[in-house]
Amino acid sequence: MHLTRIEERMLDGEEGEARALAMKVIVKVGEALGAERLVEVSHAHASGISYNNIGEPGLRLLRRLAEAGGRVKTYATVNPIGMDADAWMDMHVPRSFAEKQLEVLEALKAMGFKLTLTCTPYYVRKPRLGEHLAWGESSAVAYANSLLGARSNREGGPLTIMAALTGRTYYAGLHLDENRRPNLSVEAEAPKNSLEASLLGGYLGKTLKEGEIPYVRGIKQGTPEYWLKEMCAAAGALGSLALCLIEGVSPEAGSPPSSEEKLSVDRVELERLKEEIGSSDQPDLYFLGCPHASLSELIMLDRLVKGRVKVEFWVTLSRHEYDQASSKGIVRSLESKGIRVWRDTCPIVAPFKSLGYRVMATNSVKAAFYMPRIHGVRVVLMSVEEMARHAVQGV
Amino acid sequence: MQCRVYKGRGIVGGKAEGRALVVEGRISFLGDVDAGTGVLKMNGGERLVGRILVFEAGRGSTVGSYIIYGLATRGLAPAAMVVVEAEPIIITGCVLAGIPLVSGVPRSILREVSSGEILRVDGSRGVVYVGERCTDNA
Numbered sequence: 001m002h003l004t005r006i007e008e009r010m011l012d013g014e015e016g017e018a019r020a021l022a023m024k025v026i027v028k029v030g031e032a033l034g035a036e037r038l039v040e041v042s043h044a045h046a047s048g049i050s051y052n053n054i055g056e057p058g059l060r061l062l063r064r065l066a067e068a069g070g071r072v073k074t075y076a077t078v079n080p081i082g083m084d085a086d087a088w089m090d091m092h093v094p095r096s097f098a099e100k101q102l103e104v105l106e107a108l109k110a111m112g113f114k115l116t117l118t119c120t121p122y123y124v125r126k127p128r129l130g131e132h133l134a135w136g137e138s139s140a141v142a143y144a145n146s147l148l149g150a151r152s153n154r155e156g157g158p159l160t161i162m163a164a165l166t167g168r169t170y171y172a173g174l175h176l177d178e179n180r181r182p183n184l185s186v187e188a189e190a191p192k193n194s195l196e197a198s199l200l201g202g203y204l205g206k207t208l209k210e211g212e213i214p215y216v217r218g219i220k221q222g223t224p225e226y227w228l229k230e231m232c233a234a235a236g237a238l239g240s241l242a243l244c245l246i247e248g249v250s251p252e253a254g255s256p257p258s259s260e261e262k263l264s265v266d267r268v269e270l271e272r273l274k275e276e277i278g279s280s281d282q283p284d285l286y287f288l289g290c291p292h293a294s295l296s297e298l299i300m301l302d303r304l305v306k307g308r309v310k311v312e313f314w315v316t317l318s319r320h321e322y323d324q325a326s327s328k329g330i331v332r333s334l335e336s337k338g339i340r341v342w343r344d345t346c347p348i349v350a351p352f353k354s355l356g357y358r359v360m361a362t363n364s365v366k367a368a369f370y371m372p373r374i375h376g377v378r379v380v381l382m383s384v385e386e387m388a389r390h391a392v393q394g395v
Numbered sequence: 396m397q398c399r400v401y402k403g404r405g406i407v408g409g410k411a412e413g414r415a416l417v418v419e420g421r422i423s424f425l426g427d428v429d430a431g432t433g434v435l436k437m438n439g440g441e442r443l444v445g446r447i448l449v450f451e452a453g454r455g456s457t458v459g460s461y462i463i464y465g466l467a468t469r470g471l472a473p474a475a476m477v478v479v480e481a482e483p484i485i486i487t488g489c490v491l492a493g494i495p496l497v498s499g500v501p502r503s504i505l506r507e508v509s510s511g512e513i514l515r516v517d518g519s520r521g522v523v524y525v526g527e528r529c530t531d532n533a
Contacts, residue, residue: 021490024490025487025491028407028487029483029486029487031406032404048458053456054461055458055461055465057430057461057462057466058461060468061461061464136457156457156460156483156484156487157457157460157461158460158461158487158491159457159487162487
């Protein structure tokens with residue numbers, strides 16, 4: 001592999017032990033994947049920082065890197081954790097867990113990571129067309145590639161830490177022009193709400209093979225951003241889709257592929273997927289915020305929920321969006337209706353089992369995919385409009 | 396006994412010797428390995444410590460890299476790993492943990508080497524020697 005003089009210096013330990021170890025990981029992985037060089041990244045987003053997920057081994061490594069003087073070399077943000085970092089007691093998160101989680105945050109903070117604690121780093125800092133990123137969090141990777149035209153592979157959690165410490169990743173996969181061209185045409189029916197968009201993404205993730213890049217027709221221009229966010233998240237969760245070129249939406253959509261291969265997706269297939277992953281039980285928790293909700297989703301929810309909710313209702317989002325919503329009085333309005341607004345976390349990464357919920361309603365196919373697998377919770381899929389109505393009616 | 400040698404690519408340097416633990420498929424270190432005890436939950440539940448783990452490739456969660464690192468810090472890790480396919484989870488874990496790693500050995504190794512056989516691994520040169528008296532000069 002060809003390294004620049006600066007990269008050689010890092011590898012040789014001239015910028016400290018932590019950066020040398022991080023560089024070694026990136027180079028070894030890059031070599032194995034056939035990369036001939038590295039690429040500078042303008043933004044690293046670290047996934048896998050919930051103590052629930054990385055446990056003692058992950059904490060130990062982060063602490064060691066921090067103690068060895070590790071410092072980020074690029075703008076670096078981090079994914080959600082297992083609790084609201086301030087309000088964890090209100091969430092009934094066990095103290096033993098909270099203390100470990102806070103130790104993880106201390107190590108990350110010492111290394112210079114911005115504690116954004118969100119799976120929506122693009123709301124905090126929106127990447128530009130063509131920017132090179134090293135992002136973990138499959139939903140954010142699919143969003144950045146598909147909707148913004150920025151470039152990131154689906155990096156694993158540990159690798160995102162190493163990329164942050166070196167400001168580099170290996171130059172392969174979706175960083176290269178030739179790997180970003182569509183090779184499959186998809187005809188879709190225009191989704192009518194965020195749940196349908198999420199189901200469409202889930203269907204594509206599930207159906208497409210590794211290396212297939214779809215060119216999707218049928219999504220209307222002006223489709224709300226959060227519908228597309230749900231679509232990207234589901235595509236990344238039910239499969240390994242990291243780039244989806246949407247006609248009229250994706251900055252890099254260009255022209256459809258010349259190949260004959262074509263996939264048509266209609267409502268019947270989406271309905272089948274909904275039945276396959278969702279249940280029809282009575283929810284004891286309504287949930288919006290997978291991926292983390294935006295300010296505009298909060299405003300919408302506030303408008304839709306007409307009265308006090310009779311069943312627990314959670315919204316999860318980043319501090320970045322929370323602060324804006326708070327200053328506009330939206331958080332107070334939602335809370336006055338009985339809706340809990342949590343920052344920094346979500347049901348997937350929180351120690352959810354200990355909270356005692358059994359059936360969760362959500363508009364997110366990604367959440368519906370993970371909740372039964374990780375926490376043994378059943379999921380009912382609903383549009384945001386349905387959730388708002390049912391939660392107030394108590395059915 | 397005839398000496399058998401498998402050549403691959405040296406990913407993480409270092410030499411190791413130990414008894415083989417052969418798994419024909421892929422291993423998810425998050426799920427297939429008990430991180431607390433270092434016991435492999437497949438193949439009848441053997442301990443990884445000191446073994447030369449020979450398997451197809453890693454799979455599943457990238458937290459697996461941290462698990463490998465964690466096993467090493469607690470003295471529960473394999474002495475070396477030999478894989479058919481190089482893949483980021485295992486590479487990252489072995490680099491962080493300093494566990495010698497050879498990748499790209501022929502798939503036939505999974506059938507031809509039995510668990511319990513003595514292996515010597517040279518992680519720098521990417522070579523695996525099978526048999527007690529088998530060395531570079533054999």
